Amino acid sequence: EDKFPRELSGGEQQRVAVARAIAPGTPLVIADEPTANLDSVTGKELMELLYELREREGRTFIFSSHDPMVIERAERVVTLHDGAITKDITQ
Structure with missing residues (x-):
């Protein structure tokens, strides 16, 4: 079904943005709250895909997230509070 961007749900818009970001030849992806508008199952599937790309293709991902599912598999976690690094x- 064809839709205009304004007709897409938040989750659909999120998936389109991810598809663009992980297009072949993209060595670095910066994602702000990549699972925020997704249900837990879709969020888990997305993160599995991104971590697979990291392992298989050596891509680098930088996430900002409050989601424990995103944080638990990160190679490095930097915590900010009031604009300063605390961990x-x-x-």
Whole structure:
């Protein structure tokens, strides 16, 4: 079904943005709250895909997120509070 961008739900818009971001030849992806508008199942599937791309193709992902599912598999977690780094953990 064809739709104009304004007719897409938040989750649909999120998926389109992700598809553009992970297009072949994109070595670095910066994503702000990548799972925010997704249900938990779709969010998990998205993160599995992104982590697979990291492992298979060596892509670099920088996420800003409050979602534990995103944070738990990160290689490095930097915590900010009031604009200052309060933790910097390499896992």
